[in-house]
Amino acid sequence: MSVLSSVPTQLWLGGKQVPSSSGATFDITNPADGSLLLTIADATPDDGMRALDLAVAAQSDWAATPTRERAEILRTAFDLVKERADDFAELMTLEMGKSLAESKGEVTYGNEFLRWFSEEAVRIGGRFTQAPAGTGRILVTKVPVGPVLAITPWNFPLAMGTRKIGPALAAGNTIIVKPAEDTPLTMLLLGQVFADAGLPEGVMSILPTSDAASVTGPLMQDSRLKKVTFTGSTAVGKTLVRNSADKLLRTSMELGGNAPLIVFDDADIDKAVDGAMLAKMRNGGEACTAANRIHVANAVLDEFTEKLSARIEDLKVGSGLDPDTNIGPLINERQRTVVKTLVDDAVEKGARVRVGGSSIDGPGFFFAPTVLDQVPANARLLKEEIFGPVAAVIGFETEQDGIDAANDTEYGLAAYFFTQDVDRALRVASKLDAGIVGVNRGVVSDAAAPFGGVKESGFGREGGSEGIEEYLETKYVALQ
Structure with a gap:
């Protein structure tokens, strides 16, 4: 029944x-x-x-x-x-x-x-x-x-x-x-x-x-x-x-949120990719805590982007009732249009599509899991909540550059970063303008923890x- x-x-x-x-x-x-x-x-x-x-x-x-x-x-x-x-x-x-x-x-x-x-x-x-x-x-x-x-x-x-x-x-x-x-x-x-x-x-x-x-x-x-x-x-x-x-x-x-995820040059890249998959693709990206902006130190940018793209390309899109499905549909056509508009805007301004980048034809409101890199600073998706399976990867040079880029938003719900340096972990966590900070982890929600944002x-x-x-x-x- x-x-x-x-x-x-x-x-x-x-x-x-x-x-x-x-x-x-x-x-x-x-x-x-x-x-x-x-x-x-x-x-x-x-x-x-x-x-x-x-x-x-x-x-x-x-x-x-x-x-x-x-x-x-x-x-x-x-x-x-x-x-x-x-x-x-x-x-x-x-x-x-x-x-x-x-x-x-x-x-x-x-x-x-x-x-x-x-x-x-x-x-x-x-x-x-x-x-x-x-x-x-x-x-x-x-x-x-x-x-x-x-x-x-x-x-x-x-x-x-x-x-x-x-x-x-x-x-x-x-x-x-x-x-x-x-x-x-x-x-x-x-x-x-x-x-x-x-x-x-x-x-x-x-x-x-x-x-x-x-x-x-x-x-x-x-x-x-x-x-x-x-x-x-x-x-x-x-x-x-x-x-x-x-x-x-x-x-x-x-x-709303537009969470950053920072990968520092000393991070364990494989663990950072695992964390990014959870922080970005959980719930098909339809989460206020989703890591929409992935800021990666230039020294490890190519390695991280290649590994993340390979993982996202392997995701299976389909009906959620199919046990093999990783990514289901977006909630409605209106939301799919929002996602497509933000992706198209970034591409028109110079972003490169590494994976996906388009709607999927057929019944239902599906959008291909997407990775964009070389995303310009004026792309709307760096400022607006995308609420879909789209990861935007941006390089940075110094630690402070990464922090500044992460904080460059009116939102302040969640932020994530990956590092193997304890001193850096404490230092960066204190500087991020967010109500929730995940350190070396991509899932932060817990009934026993206070959930909420700033700004x-x-x-x-x-x-x-x-x-x-x-x-x-x-x-x-x-x-x-």
């Missing part, structure tokens, strides 16, 4: 499926071949208000629920996702396109946020101390912020939801999730899992919609909503921050012990 038969197709309100107030629906298609997967309910602004009414009604009881009970629900949800890991992986591959191996990896990674925050729920702290002047005592406690709106992207349909849902629920907040229009099915299945885990009605709602602004706009103008957390493009994040100003909403913004990559952190703080307010009680 296909996993599609078990996916809710209506809105998720009050712990159950509910039709859209308008009766409207929209289609979810497979980006590998354009085939219809499911037709699901299309939320309206009225449905958003229904979800907020439920969240507000459930907030007090959920906040008063003992942390151990909240933790047990999250842990049960973790166990249920683990039991259904194959279903979640297949569903993500169907609606997003990534290879089945990538989807299985995301299930493991994304589910870990439920386990991690089930453990953090019982560790919400505070402090009690005497005032220095001896005039009283200071009691500091942490309390839930209140109803949360979480807006998630399409590239990691499970993990981008669980790393918001986990800490929000652990901290005692109700939550409304607005998944991406292209990939709502994984989140709807997760809603069913939480119902099976015993999450009380109204604590979590899920609102798939083809018109996000019409649903989220009114919610953000309602004073009962207390926080917005968003993962997505910097442009949309800026709009949400502006819209949050009227009500002074708490916000967390995990936005125009946003603010706030997800994961780690820091992640739950985004969903808590600090209350000071002055005692005699």
